[in-house]
Amino acid sequence: MKRIAKFEKVSLAQFEKDWDISTDAKSVYDEIKLPQRATSGSAGYDFYATCDIELAPGESIKVPTGVRVRIDEGWVLKIYPRSGLGFKYRLQLNNTVGIIDSDYYYSDNEGHMFIKVTNDSKEGKIVSIKKGEGFAQGIFVEYGITEDDDAQGVRNGGFGSTTK
Numbered sequence: 344m345k346r347i348a349k350f351e352k353v354s355l356a357q358f359e360k361d362w363d364i365s366t367d368a369k370s371v372y373d374e375i376k377l378p379q380r381a382t383s384g385s386a387g388y389d390f391y392a393t394c395d396i397e398l399a400p401g402e403s404i405k406v407p408t409g410v411r412v413r414i415d416e417g418w419v420l421k422i423y424p425r426s427g428l429g430f431k432y433r434l435q436l437n438n439t440v441g442i443i444d445s446d447y448y449y450s451d452n453e454g455h456m457f458i459k460v461t462n463d464s465k466e467g468k469i470v471s472i473k474k475g476e477g478f479a480q481g482i483f484v485e486y487g488i489t490e491d492d493d494a495q496g497v498r499n500g501g502f503g504s505t506t507k
Contacts, residue, residue, distance in 0.1 A: 347414060347418045348413060348415065348420065349413045350378050350388070350410055350411075350412050351410070351411050351413065352372070352409055352410060352411070353409055353410070353411050353452075355368075355372050357453045357455055358371075358372045358375075358409050358455070361407045361452070361457075364394050364407075366394060371393050371394065371409070372409060374474075375391075375393060375409040376391045376475065378390050378410060378481060381477075386482050387423070387425075387480030387481060387482050388480060389425065389477035389479075389480055390408055390422070390456075390477065390478065390479040390480065390481060391408075391475055391476060391478070392472045392475065392476050392477075393406060393407060393408060393409055393474065394406070394474050395471075395473055396460075396470070396471070397469060397470070397471050397472075398460070398470045399462065399469050400463070400464040400467055400468065401462065402461070402462055403437060403462075404459070404460060405457050405459040406457065406458050406459070406460070406478070407455065407457055408457065408458060409455070410455075410456050411447075411448055411454035411455055411456065412448065412454065413445075413448050414443070414444075414448065415445065417486065418483055418486070419442055419443065419444055419445070419483070419486055420441075420442075420483055421440050421441065421442060421443075421484055422436065422440065422441030422442075422443065422456075422458060422479055423436065423440060423479065423481075423482070424436055424460060424478070424480075425477050425478055425479060425480050426480075428470065428472070431468070432462055432468050432470045433462070433464050433465065434460055434461070434462060434463070434470055434478070435460065435461050435463050436458065436459065436460055436479070437459040437460070441456075441458060441481075443456060446497070450499055460478065
């Protein structure tokens with residue numbers, strides 16, 4: 344296996360700035376668990392809820408993970424809901440698949456990853472995820488570029504920052 348990335352916490356100051364849930368940001372920050380694989384054969388790194396989540400059908404929440412990732416150039420981190428939650432509850436990411444580029448690490452927000460999920464249950468099921476439980480998974484994927492690519496832009500931000 345190639346070792347191409349490293350998960351880290353964002354700074355406490357950045358997490359406090361981004362935390363908009365009613366509990367104390369410092370106590371949450373101290374308990375942030377970095378993404379991990381559950382088994383040696385797992386492709387996905389589990390992301391853990393930083394707060395209790397309860398979503399009725401149609402409800403969404405944007406979860407500040409407190410996590411950033413340094414990724415070697417030529418690789419991307421793709422974020423998906425955990426398979427079981429998607430299968431049982433139709434838990435979905437609002438952008439279908441989160442894409443974390445290697446240069447996001449250097450953004451003004453320290454590359455702080457947020458994961459917005461929606462309960463898209465068609466059967467009236469309520470999704471309950473306890474703080475510290477895995478709710479999303481990230482998979483590292485190598486990618487290529489075209490022979491005539493000459494991109495010179497520099498990222499500063501997340502959603503929509505590369506098309507401004």
